[in-house]
Amino acid sequence: MMTASLNAYVIVSAVLFAIGFFGVLVRRNTLIVFMSLELMLIASTLALVAFSRVNGTMDGNVFVFFILTVAAAEVAVGLAIIVALFRRRHTVQIDQLDTLKN
Amino acid sequence: MAQFLFLLFAIFTVLCAVGVVVNKNAVNASICLILCLVGVAGLFVQLDAYLLAFVLLLVYAGAVAALFLFIVMLLDVQGKESFGLRGFRTIAGFVAFSLLLAGIGSVALKGQIVSSPPVTVAGGAQLKLYAYQLFTTYLLPVQIIGFLLLISMLGVIVLSKKHEIAEDAK
Numbered sequence: 001m002m003t004a005s006l007n008a009y010v011i012v013s014a015v016l017f018a019i020g021f022f023g024v025l026v027r028r029n030t031l032i033v034f035m036s037l038e039l040m041l042i043a044s045t046l047a048l049v050a051f052s053r054v055n056g057t058m059d060g061n062v063f064v065f066f067i068l069t070v071a072a073a074e075v076a077v078g079l080a081i082i083v084a085l086f087r088r089r090h091t092v093q094i095d096q097l098d099t100l101k102n
Numbered sequence: 103m104a105q106f107l108f109l110l111f112a113i114f115t116v117l118c119a120v121g122v123v124v125n126k127n128a129v130n131a132s133i134c135l136i137l138c139l140v141g142v143a144g145l146f147v148q149l150d151a152y153l154l155a156f157v158l159l160l161v162y163a164g165a166v167a168a169l170f171l172f173i174v175m176l177l178d179v180q181g182k183e184s185f186g187l188r189g190f191r192t193i194a195g196f197v198a199f200s201l202l203l204a205g206i207g208s209v210a211l212k213g214q215i216v217s218s219p220p221v222t223v224a225g226g227a228q229l230k231l232y233a234y235q236l237f238t239t240y241l242l243p244v245q246i247i248g249f250l251l252l253i254s255m256l257g258v259i260v261l262s263k264k265h266e267i268a269e270d271a272k
């Protein structure tokens with residue numbers, strides 16, 4: 001059963017994506033920026049599943065399966081980078097990580 | 103009833119997403135992320151993607167968000183982030199937010215999306231369908247994903263090792 005229209009799902013996923021984008025732009029804590037990135041990824045998977053459901057194929061669902069796997073790997077590597085960064089610089093605030101700027 | 107469930111989960115998800123972005127405390131933000139993932143899993147269930155909803159809860163809410171919480175605890179970041187809704191960056195953020203929303207919203211509302219009653223599909227609940235696709239059409243991607251996971255595991259091990267030589271040179 002698919003209850004709401006496709007438009008409703010696409011709008012929800014657009015709102016989620018925009019919120020995540022806003023978080024990436026505005027926040028300065030690297031961890032929360034990373035969480036907002038995850039939010040954007042989840043929003044795109046929601047749109048993919050909705051389109052796949054309307055088209056009646058399995059391809060979108062299988063693709064979301066792959067996306068989830070890649071996201072798990074990405075989170076592991078990203079958090080390891082953040083931990084390594086914290087170990088060296090003792091901060092995770094973005095405005096203090098400006099070595100490349102000078 | 104079903105429409106009501108959709109609205110409930112959609113509003114819950116969006117509110118939790120807002121909670122992730124505006125929370126000052128990183129622990130609260132990651133708990134909001136977990137709740138947001140639960141909401142998205144509910145939306146997946148309404149899209150007949152039961153297996154994906156389960157995998158989302160298991161992998162994301164179970165492993166990834168727990169990893170986030172663990173790292174937040176490990177780093178012990180004090181809440182000294184100067185997060186005020188002012189300044190050039192926030193204005194730019196709001197402008198980008200509205201532009202993105204307006205763009206996708208206009209496509210979704212007025213675009214050529216066919217919102218016809220959906221085809222009755224062999225549901226996403228059937229594990230057999232996933233397995234069949236994964237082992238026939240998508241066999242090569244599955245192997246590549248396996249290598250990707252192996253490589254990321256090795257990368258994490260290398261990244262989290264202490265580099266004695268680098269420490270000495272410093």
